[in-house]
Amino acid sequence: MYTLHGRNPTRWDSWRWTIRGVADFGSLTVVETISNNPRTSFAPEGAVKILNALQEHILCFDRDMNIIWANSAILDTFERSLENIRRERCWSIWAERQTPCEDCPVIRAMETGSFQTIEKTSADGRCWLIKGYPLRDDRGKVIGGFETTLDISERKKAEKHLQLAFDILNRSPAVGFLWKNTEGWPVVFVTPNVTKLFGYSADEFVSGKISYEQVVYPEDLPRVMDEVTTNSSDRERQEFEHQPYRIVSKNGEVRWILDRTTIDRDKEGAILFYKGIVVDITDRIKTDRVLKDNEEKYRHLFHHSNDAIFIHDVQGNILEVNRRVLDQFGYTRNELLSLTVQDLHPAEVLEKAHWAFKTILEKGFVNFETTFKRKNGACFIADVSSSLFNLNETQVIQGIVRDITSRRKAAKERKRLETQLQQAQKMEAIGTLAGGIAHDFNNLLMGIQGRASLMAIDLEPSNPHGEHIHAVEEYIRSAADLTKQLLDFARGGKYKVRALDINELLSNSAAMFGRTRKEIAVHTSFQHPALVVEVDRSQIEQTLLNIFVNAWQAMPGGGKLSLETKSVELDAAYCRPHNATPGRYVRISITDTGIGMDDSTLRRVFDPFFSTKKKGRGIGLGLASAYGIVKNHGGLITVYSEVGLGTTFNIYLPVSDKEPRQDISAKDDLTTGSETILLVDDEEMIIEVAAAMLEKLGYRVLVCRSGPEAIDKMQSEGHRIDLVLLDLIMPGMDGGKTFDRIREIRPGMPVMLSSGYAIEGQAADIIMRGCNGFIQKPFDISELSLKVRNILDQTTARSSS
Incomplete structure (x- = not known):
């Protein structure tokens, strides 16, 4: 008989056994008596009933892992009988293996002599709790094993759900x-x-x-x-x-x-x-605080923006506006909330507004330039930037409107100033070219004029050739007038500058013009007291008459010519493109009611030889010379015209603080002398005729053909020379440098400049340095005699005093 671990055993026939703590299978003792009875019984009927009542699967093994008993739970689950599985091994029946499972808790319990447990998942996904116990005899020797298996799938699910619930709760x-x-x-x-x-x-x-x-x-x-x-x-x-x-x-x-x-x-x-x-x-x-702060910032930016901001729906209904909109459009907020953005556009730009709506719905944004209409009907140009966004799950549009009317005006003004500057630069370049041509032409006329003057002096009054010579002189004067206009355009010079009453000058010129053009009604509006300007009277009169004639020709059926004078202050911005000096000016406005001019004509109106008149009615130098004369007087001239609405010329001349003076007529007598005159010129033709005229007037003439030659002559014979007639434009050492060297050698030597150019520019600088006079080519013997005699007499008078 073997005792398999027990306490207070009870004997039934050949079995002695003790069960303690069946619920938790803490220990189990079985006593088996080996007898001659071939039938082996595991336990008394009472114990079998208890074990068969348990839900756990219970198997009992001998030392070789042969099944010696199984309870009803496992037999029912797998539909097997005890006789069918007795002496079989569990791994061959249920795991279909040839060897034991590696983690078998019963084998480990028999090997270690202690309780073992594992959890295992079957092929069908169920989870099993398997416990293994060793079975011992009375001497404590392990003689077999005992296994309980419990399906804990539901419990595992519950644990998993519970753990999930705890995880969710913790998170x-x-x-x-x-x-x-x-x-x-x-x-x-x-x-x-x-x-x-x-x-x-x-x-x-x-x-x-x-x-x-x-x-x-x-x-x-x-x-x-x-x-x-x-x-x-x-x-x-x-x-x-x-x-x-x-x-x-x-x-x-x-x-x-x-x-x-x-x-x-x-x-x-x-x-x-x-x-x-x-x-x-x-x-x-x-987040709420940040949103609130952001909302406050946005509200501040929205209402304090310099741009007008609209919020409107995709149909154009205005939902919200900032304060700038109210200022810019002149409406109240309630008035605007009853309007659409389309209502704020003039009819002619509505098509563009519809295009903008279509574009923003397709792309989400749009930038464009358009015109808006204020409540009072006034329109302004604006740059618009609009974007689409969601507000309370509704698509709305934010439109930012920036008034660029001033910018457009500034750009237009800048363009106008740039055009004026380009025009001024063009006129300067053309003027330089025209001046050069006039200078060379005057030298040619000088040769012809000189020869004609000499021939006329020697002819008897009855000589039939005298008529032809006088005709030649008339042609020369006409040609000289032409070159004079070219020089006037080229800012050739102011000949006789006087402080004049501009009202009187304009009134006299208008009266003279009006007497010959009865079909033109002249109206005047002059500022009083009268303003004084320092001008060459004849040149300004010529400028005015050129503009009067241009106006008359623009009014073939008659019309009105309005003349106005007004004192104005011109700032640096206005003067800069005209190369003028800021300050006080008198503005002379000459307005006709003629046919006007188109843009292409306006751009060329001051160009020399440009004319829209029929052949024979002008050569295109009148307005060109007017431009040059005004610029030469430190002024500026502008023109505004529209086809069918007439033309206005504005002449600006610097105001003078001097008292006006009357013109003094020059005496035009042919005078002679016997002094010695040094004639300096690089043109052989000029030397010949000028020397001949001087000699004809009784003067002794020394000739030099360059500046260095004149210096040598001055050094060698300067004590015998009474006057130097000096050409301004010469190659190498020009008239200015020659003048300075002459004055170094003979500080008081009288010098008169001669040039095909007018007195302005280089000639004026030399006059300012002490030169005694100026004579412009072409000159005749009468003009030469008068100017030479005047300088010689003034020099003698100064020496005597």
Whole structure:
């Protein structure tokens, strides 16, 4: 007989066994008596009933892992009988293996002599808890094994769901509290995730180490308690929500929370517990504050923007506007909210507005330039930038409108100034070319004029050739007038500058013109007191008459010519493109009611030899010379015209503070002399005729053909020379350098300049340095005699004094 571990065994026939703690299979003792009875019994009938009643699968093995017994649970599950499986091995029956399972708990229990357990998942996905026990005889020797197997699939699922619930709870921002309705509201229960929010553990709250009142922010606690008291006093109220309040976590961090509390009452209505769900809303509070700050910033930017801003729907209905819109359009806010953006456009740009709507709906944005109409009907140009966005789940459009009318005007003005500057530069270049041509032409005329003058002096009055010579001189004067106009255009010079009353000068010129053009009505509007200008009277008269004639020709059927003078101040911005000096000017406005000019004509109106007149009615130098004369006087001239509406010329001349003077007529007598004159010129033709005229007048003439030659002559014979007639334009050493060297050698030597150019420019500079006079080519013998004699007599008078 073998005793298999037991305590207080009871003997039934040949079995002695003890079962202790069947529910947890803590230990099992079986005693088997070997007898002559071939039938082996495992346990008495009572024990078998107990084991068969268990849900666990129970198998009993001998030392070689042969099955010696199985309970009903496992036989029923696999539909097998005990006789069918006795002396079989479990791994061959259920695992269909040839060898034991590697992790078999029964084998490990028999090997170790101790209880073993494993969890195993079967092929059908069920989870099994398998326990193995060693079976011993009375001497403690392991003689077999005992195995229980329990299907724990549902329990595993429940554990998994429970763990998932705990995971969700721990990750949840909501913390559950159960407070008892006694003094201090002690925490009876709190969810484990309380630590994340409060920093304190659930045990610290439940044990009373920290109370809920202690974690509420001190400044918020009175309000929280008042809300509890107020809501608890209403016996009908089952739950309430606190206004957000702050708590202080264990590490001192202040957090905002939202607390929704349910009141638990007994049958009589007395409060037993408070159940609270507490949620951390710190981030939401911060976000709300940021949003509020951003909203305030946006509102400030929206209403204080220098641009007009509209919010409107995709149909154009205006939803909101900023203050700049009210200022810019002249409407009230309520008026605008009853309009569409289409109502703010003039009819001629509505098609463009429709295009903009279509584009923004396709692309989400659009930038374009258009015209808007104010409440008073005035229009302005604007740059519009619009974008599509969602507002309260509705598509709306924000349109930013920037008034660029001033910018457009500035750009137009800049373009006008650039055009004027380009015109001035073009006229300067053409003037330089025209001046050079006139200079060379005057030298040729000088040769012809000189020869004709000499021939005329020697002819008897009855000589039939005299008539031809006088005709030649008339042609020369006509040609000289032509070159004079070219030089006037080229800013050739002011000959006789006087301080004049501009009203009187304009009135006289207009009267002279009016007497010959009865079909033109002349109207004047002059500023008083009269303004004084320093001008060459004949040149300004010529300028005025050129413009008068141009106006007359633009009014073939008659019309009105209006003349106006006005004092104006021109600033640097206006003067810069005209190369003029800022300051006070008199503006002479000459307006006709003629046919006007188109843009292409306006661009060329001052070009020399440009004319729209028929052949024989002009050569195109009148307005060109007017331009040059005005520029030469330090002024500027502009023109405005529209086809069919007439033309206005504005002449600006600097105002002088001098008193006006009367013109003095020059005496035109042929005078002679006997002094010695040094003639300096590089043109052989000029030398010949000028020397001949001087000699004809009785003077002794020395000739030099260059500046260096004249210097040598001055050094060798300067003491015999009474006057130098010096050409201005010569190769190498020009007239200016020659003049300076002559004055170094003979400081008081009288010098008269001669040039095909006018007195302005280089000649004027030399006059300012002390040169005694100037004579312009071509000159005749009468003009030469007068100017030479005047300089010689003035020099003699100074020497005598």
